[in-house]
Amino acid sequence: MSEExxxxxxxxxxxxxxxxxxxxxxxAPGGRFAGMKVHxxxxxxxxxxxxxxxxxxxxxxxxxxxxxxGLCNLRMDDTNPTKExxxxxxxxxxxxxxxxxxxxxxxxxxxxxxxxxxxxAVNLIKKGLAYVCECTAEEMRENRGDLTNPAIxxxxxxxxxxxxxxxxxxxxxxxxxxxxxxxxxxxxxSGNFNMRDPVLYRISHMHHHRTGNEWYIYPxxxxxxxxxxxxxxxxxxxxxxxxxxxxxxxxxVILHSELQCQPRQIEFARLNxxxxxxxxxxxxxxxxxxxxxxxxxxxxxxxxxxRRRGYTPIAIRNFCxxxxxxxxxxxxxxxxxxxxxxxxxxxxxxRVMAVLDPVKLIVTNYPKDLVEEFEIENNPNRPEDGTRTxxxxxxxxxxxxxxxxxxxxxxxxxxxxNEVRMKxxxxxxxxxxxxxxNGNVIEVYGEYDSATRGGTTPDGRKxxxxxxxxxxxxxxxxxxxxxxxxxxxxxxxxxxxxxLINEKSLQVLENCKVEASVKELDSKSSFQFMRxxxxxxxxxxxxxxxxxxxxxxxxxxxxxxx
RNA sequence: UGGGCUGUCGCCAAGCGGUAAGGCAACGGACUUUGACUCCGUCACUCGUAGGUUCGAAUCCUGCCAGCCCAGCCA
Numbered sequence: 001m002s003e004e005x006x007x008x009x010x011x012x013x014x015x016x017x018x019x020x021x022x023x024x025x026x027x028a029p030g031g032r033f034a035g036m037k038v039h040x041x042x043x044x045x046x047x048x049x050x051x052x053x054x055x056x057x058x059x060x061x062x063x064x065x066x067x068x069x070g071l072c073n074l075r076m077d078d079t080n081p082t083k084e085x086x087x088x089x090x091x092x093x094x095x096x097x098x099x100x101x102x103x104x105x106x107x108x109x110x111x112x113x114x115x116x117x118x119x120x121a122v123n124l125i126k127k128g129l130a131y132v133c134e135c136t137a138e139e140m141r142e143n144r145g146d147l148t149n150p151a152i153x154x155x156x157x158x159x160x161x162x163x164x165x166x167x168x169x170x171x172x173x174x175x176x177x178x179x180x181x182x183x184x185x186x187x188x189x190s191g192n193f194n195m196r197d198p199v200l201y202r203i204s205h206m207h208h209h210r211t212g213n214e215w216y217i218y219p220x221x222x223x224x225x226x227x228x229x230x231x232x233x234x235x236x237x238x239x240x241x242x243x244x245x246x247x248x249x250x251x252x253v254i255l256h257s258e259l260q261c262q263p264r265q266i267e268f269a270r271l272n273x274x275x276x277x278x279x280x281x282x283x284x285x286x287x288x289x290x291x292x293x294x295x296x297x298x299x300x301x302x303x304x305x306x307r308r309r310g311y312t313p314i315a316i317r318n319f320c321x322x323x324x325x326x327x328x329x330x331x332x333x334x335x336x337x338x339x340x341x342x343x344x345x346x347x348x349x350x351r352v353m354a355v356l357d358p359v360k361l362i363v364t365n366y367p368k369d370l371v372e373e374f375e376i377e378n379n380p381n382r383p384e385d386g387t388r389t390x391x392x393x394x395x396x397x398x399x400x401x402x403x404x405x406x407x408x409x410x411x412x413x414x415x416x417x418n419e420v421r422m423k424x425x426x427x428x429x430x431x432x433x434x435x436x437x438n439g440n441v442i443e444v445y446g447e448y449d450s451a452t453r454g455g456t457t458p459d460g461r462k463x464x465x466x467x468x469x470x471x472x473x474x475x476x477x478x479x480x481x482x483x484x485x486x487x488x489x490x491x492x493x494x495x496x497x498x499x500l501i502n503e504k505s506l507q508v509l510e511n512c513k514v515e516a517s518v519k520e521l522d523s524k525s526s527f528q529f530m531r532x533x534x535x536x537x538x539x540x541x542x543x544x545x546x547x548x549x550x551x552x553x554x555x556x557x558x559x560x561x562x
Numbered sequence: 563u564g565g566g567c568u569g570u571c572g573c574c575a576a577g578c579g580g581u582a583a584g585g586c587a588a589c590g591g592a593c594u595u596u597g598a599c600u601c602c603g604u605c606a607c608u609c610g611u612a613g614g615u616u617c618g619a620a621u622c623c624u625g626c627c628a629g630c631c632c633a634g635c636c637a
């Protein structure tokens with residue numbers, strides 16, 4: 001079997017969904033796109049940062065093209081100057097590239113096609129398929145009819161020449177915003193409101209981030225999108241479910257535009273997740289009100305926020321792949337995203353030892369001036385990642401929760417009389433502790449067994465507990481930040497903005513102790529924090545004193561009472 | 563109320579007339595120099611519901627029920 005065949009077989013094993021069924025039907029002999037290369041597009045409006053919900057759409061658009069050895073374009077859908085800004089364009093490109101998808105040299109703007117769209121509109125008027133309407137927004141609303149009554153349009157039968165003249169003058173900027181619109185002449189009685197003579201063009205004297213003040217009229221999504229797709233030779237225009245009702249209009253525009261390419265629109269359900277808010281409007285409010293530090297605040301569900309929180313592109317892509325594609329309005333559990341990260345980090349993350357809540361351990365029978373070096377693997381799952389050297393001496397920092405005076409049944413870490421393995425070094429027997437006047441443990445004492453170097457037991461005795469630790473002589477003091485989603489489960493869509501903030505989404509742990517080797521590791525690496533989960537450096541603020549604990553990965557209590 | 567769409571395990575999701583894949587979560591257990599990871603086991607006699615067609619239905623037909631989307635000069 002050739003590599004290519006193998007690849008195809010593998011990808012087919014991974015997913016199969018209704019979109020593929022349509023595509024396969026289309027590219028099969030005799031199909032709508034027989035013999036053509038599958039061509040998709042991802043068309044964000046540059047009015048905000050991309051979030052995990054967009055990742056699903058990006059994945060579907062790009063991975064579907066990849067699966068059929070086709071192409072996927074990246075296009076800024078910038079047909080509404082009142083909402084868009086260049087600031088977002090770069091961020092969008094960066095996030096998609098970060099996910100590992102490439103649009104090659106096919107980066108476009110809808111605004112590139114304004115001229116062609118205008119020509120097509122003129123032609124529509126000439127064919128009697130569009131007319132200039134002078135209804136105000138209110139009149140339009142009043143005339144729209146309702147579920148059972150058809151719409152009314154007083155300007156519908158305006159002579160072609162008159163519409164042509166008016167439309168040209170609209171373009172020339174003769175009329176003020178809202179004075180008139182260009183409308184398609186379709187069906188005022190349609191049960192589908194999108195077909196009740198939809199607006200094709202509106203007047204706006206606003207400055208456009210790319211075309212400046214060249215245009216006074218801007219095309220509506222329903223008119224612009226099919227033309228953009230057709231001009232780019234898109235075969236499959238994949239979008240979310242709320243556009244199902246727009247498909248007849250999409251097809252109407254394609255048909256009457258008389259363009260060569262006739263793309264097929266296919267809709268899928270957008271991503272919903274518990275514990276996360278995907279509303280761009282709300283995310284923007286958080287940023288504008290400085291409730292978060294920016295779109296890339298690690299508590300945000302944006303791709304840039306998730307990136308700073310330690311998420312990797314592979315984890316997010318795997319997630320998108322495994323949630324599948326369907327037309328069911330579903331809510332994916334956040335734990336599934338966490339799983340995908342954990343799964344990837346377990347393979348790729350470089351390990352390092354750290355103590356979040358330190359208490360000192362003194363090995364009383366260990367020579368005062370002795371320092372021993374040990375080699376420890378960077379990643380037990382991947383020996384090729386090599387080892388690093390750590391030191392061990394008389395005093396170490398251990399986790400406060402790794403010692404107790406009164407062990408519950410099943411507890412097998414430090415308690416007086418119990419032996420514990422300090423990872424990679426020795427087996428240490430707990431001999432007691434020292435407390436302050438309030439009864440808080442301030443030091444733990446133990447005696448090591450020099451015959452157990454490397455953590456082995458020559459006599460074969462079993463030692464169940466193995467703990468992580470950091471040499472007190474050279475430990476780095478660190479502030480570790482635990483990040484979680486900004487939003488709570490509580491009714492994210494209806495609550496007030498401030499009510500949605502989860503105060504526990506950022507916890508700062510001071511006085512954490514991290515092993516000295518950290519300064520030599522790449523600041524973009526993820527690290528596994530023993531027994532607790534993973535943490536990583538914040539790629540925006542990667543000083544050695546600032547580690548970001550990846551809260552997304554299991555903070556569940558690892559010790560279960562039995 | 564008109565139009566469109568959807569209902570398979572707590573959550574995703576295969577299935578396309580031949581007798582319910584898989585993943586997440588959960589729960590047992592094994593293993594373990596991370597109580598992690600890994601592994602192994604349990605977890606839908608049933609596919610929104612009521613009928614019908616069929617030797618046979620989650621899959622076809624009909625009715626009903628539930629949910630989502632649409633009356634922006636937003637996308």
